[in-house]
Amino acid sequence: MLTNSDSSVIIIGGGIAGLSTALRLADEGHSVIVLSKNRLADTASFQAQGGIAAVINPEDSLSSHHADTVIAGAGLCHSDTVAQVVREGPECIRWLEDHGVRFTRTNGGTDLHLTREGGHSKRRVVHADDATGVAVMSVLIDRVRQHAAIRLLENRFVVNLVTTRELGLAGPNRCAGIRVLDDAAGVVDTLWASAVVLATGGASGVYQHATNASTGDGIAMAWRAGCTVANMEFVQFHPTCLHHPQARSVLISEAVRGEGGRLLLPDGSRFMPSYDARAELAPRDIVSRAIANELAEKNIDHVYLDISHKPAALIIERFPNILKVCAEHGLDMTKEPIPVVPAAHYTCGGIMTDQHGQTAIQQLYALGECSFTGLHGANRLASNSLLEALAFAKTVSGRIARQAGYPQPPLPRQLDSLECGKPALRQSVDTKARRLRALMWQKVGIVRSRQSLTQAERGLQELKLQLEREWDAGRLWPDVLELRNLLTVAQLITRSALQRQESRGLHFNSDYPSAQANPRDTALRPG
Numbered sequence: 001m002l003t004n005s006d007s008s009v010i011i012i013g014g015g016i017a018g019l020s021t022a023l024r025l026a027d028e029g030h031s032v033i034v035l036s037k038n039r040l041a042d043t044a045s046f047q048a049q050g051g052i053a054a055v056i057n058p059e060d061s062l063s064s065h066h067a068d069t070v071i072a073g074a075g076l077c078h079s080d081t082v083a084q085v086v087r088e089g090p091e092c093i094r095w096l097e098d099h100g101v102r103f104t105r106t107n108g109g110t111d112l113h114l115t116r117e118g119g120h121s122k123r124r125v126v127h128a129d130d131a132t133g134v135a136v137m138s139v140l141i142d143r144v145r146q147h148a149a150i151r152l153l154e155n156r157f158v159v160n161l162v163t164t165r166e167l168g169l170a171g172p173n174r175c176a177g178i179r180v181l182d183d184a185a186g187v188v189d190t191l192w193a194s195a196v197v198l199a200t201g202g203a204s205g206v207y208q209h210a211t212n213a214s215t216g217d218g219i220a221m222a223w224r225a226g227c228t229v230a231n232m233e234f235v236q237f238h239p240t241c242l243h244h245p246q247a248r249s250v251l252i253s254e255a256v257r258g259e260g261g262r263l264l265l266p267d268g269s270r271f272m273p274s275y276d277a278r279a280e281l282a283p284r285d286i287v288s289r290a291i292a293n294e295l296a297e298k299n300i301d302h303v304y305l306d307i308s309h310k311p312a313a314l315i316i317e318r319f320p321n322i323l324k325v326c327a328e329h330g331l332d333m334t335k336e337p338i339p340v341v342p343a344a345h346y347t348c349g350g351i352m353t354d355q356h357g358q359t360a361i362q363q364l365y366a367l368g369e370c371s372f373t374g375l376h377g378a379n380r381l382a383s384n385s386l387l388e389a390l391a392f393a394k395t396v397s398g399r400i401a402r403q404a405g406y407p408q409p410p411l412p413r414q415l416d417s418l419e420c421g422k423p424a425l426r427q428s429v430d431t432k433a434r435r436l437r438a439l440m441w442q443k444v445g446i447v448r449s450r451q452s453l454t455q456a457e458r459g460l461q462e463l464k465l466q467l468e469r470e471w472d473a474g475r476l477w478p479d480v481l482e483l484r485n486l487l488t489v490a491q492l493i494t495r496s497a498l499q500r501q502e503s504r505g506l507h508f509n510s511d512y513p514s515a516q517a518n519p520r521d522t523a524l525r526p527g
């Protein structure tokens with residue numbers, strides 16, 4: 001059984017958002033517990049390739065980074081949040097370097113090497129070759145493991161938040177702790193906390209094709225506890241993920257198209273030139289929509305990406321990692337086109353917070369991909385998500401540090417163990433998750449319509465009723481809990497998409513193909 005003192009700060013999530021908050025708090029002398037439902041290397045943060053946007057170049061400016069972010073966000077960015085995050089960029093890079101992260105350098109090692117990505121008007125992406133996530137996360141993981149003030153609990157599934165309202169205590173609703181699954185026994189322990197931080201990542205795993213395995217647990221937990229959730233309809237789809245029965249979540253970098261890669265139909269013909277003058281180099285959302293259209297019209301489940309017309313030496317030099325992964329699946333990118341499909345990549349919406357990462361519940365904070373801070377608006381600018389996580393880690397840890405000594409209401413020492421999940425539900429969990437993901441892909445995917453969204457709403461409601469019928473006393477399993485969370489976030493995405501009667505940024509509804517004047521965020525409140 002897990003126990004702790006209620007003065008600890010609990011951080012749920014061991015990605016870049018969780019670990020950088022933990023280190024900042026622990027360095028200030030706070031006692032911190034970090035929980036991760038899997039190994040720390042199994043995070044979206046570890047997978048990050050391109051880099052972190054920050055104004056370092058003397059020819060660049062904060063106002064230019066601000067403007068590029070706002071243009072990408074298609075009318076929905078919160079200007080104050082953008083200014084705050086962009087301003088923190090250079091300090092966040094220094095903080096990572098001070099902790100030992102080695103970014104790629106130039107001019108004999110004197111300057112950081114900066115790349116330029118789609119939507120950025122200047123070179124401003126700090127990176128570590130093409131594996132920035134590995135370089136940053138390896139250092140943060142080492143630091144966290146070594147820090148005496150941080151207790152790290154891997155492979156621990158957090159089930160729910162504990163709030164004072166749920167405990168029947170008077171006063172404003174406050175987060176008092178969390179319930180954690182003891183996987184071996186199938187029962188739940190309670191950990192008390194002076195503050196709880198949600199850093200649980202996005203919800204891309206709600207779709208049949210996804211570049212990462214995130215399942216929206218934190219968003220679902222916060223929703224159940226009473227938080228507002230906003231802009232869930234804005235899901236960023238990456239145009240090219242490897243399509244292979246054994247290869248879930250293998251992203252094929254945009255750089256392949258940048259180097260001349262062409263998108264082809266099964267008969268070998270190109271289709272992008274008929275959609276956009278920039279062809280394969282059009283922005284991500286345009287390429288994803290074009291592929292989705294071809295898949296639907298031709299009734300096929302993938303297209304091809306072909307760079308085999310370029311010299312093999314160039315492909316080997318530029319894309320060693322992608323070549324290796326393709327080879328593991330019996331594909332040779334130097335000689336043949338590879339099958340690809342668009343895939344859910346990033347969740348722009350999430351748990352609504354203020355500019356300090358504070359949610360609607362006192363002493364509950366959210367940051368990183370699970371949060372909605374107003375930075376991304378209707379579309380995320382490349383390399384702004386790692387920056388957002390780092391900038392808010394600084395803000396949230398500062399806010400928690402200032403709140404030390406907050407009066408705590410008397411809390412019960414022990415809560416009843418929560419047990420659920422019949423064996424019957426366990427057996428059908430894979431089938432149900434597959435049905436849910438297929439439904440979301442077909443009806444709430446890259447192109448939506450009034451009819452498809454209404455059908456999705458009905459299908460999800462049926463699944464929910466089934467789940468509730470089978471949800472009963474028994475044993476608790478992580479995959480059953482994940483299914484419950486997936487269902488919640490799928491419903492939130494669908495409801496938000498139904499509310500937005502226009503097309504904007506990442507949300508395209510064929511019944512409302514244009515944008516409306518005076519756009520607003522889609523904020524959903526429980527109850």
Ligand SMILES: Cc1cc2nc3c(=O)[nH]c(=O)nc-3n(C[C@H](O)[C@H](O)[C@H](O)COP(=O)(O)OP(=O)(O)OC[C@H]3O[C@@H](n4cnc5c(N)ncnc54)[C@H](O)[C@@H]3O)c2cc1C
Nearest residue numbers: 013014015016017037045049050051158201368369383386
């Ligand atoms: C392939 C790929 C490439 C990318 N490249 C870039 C890039 O170059 N630049 C950029 O800015 N962004 C990039 N992104 C996006 C970026 O990586 C993510 O947005 C960011 O890493 C999210 O960090 P996070 O800490 O919020 O969440 P994650 O890194 O997803 O971590 C979430 C953590 O929460 C834990 N967790 C979740 N639920 C529970 C639960 N119930 N109980 C306990 N623990 C739980 C998980 O175990 C995990 O430790 C990329 C994403 C992908 C998938």
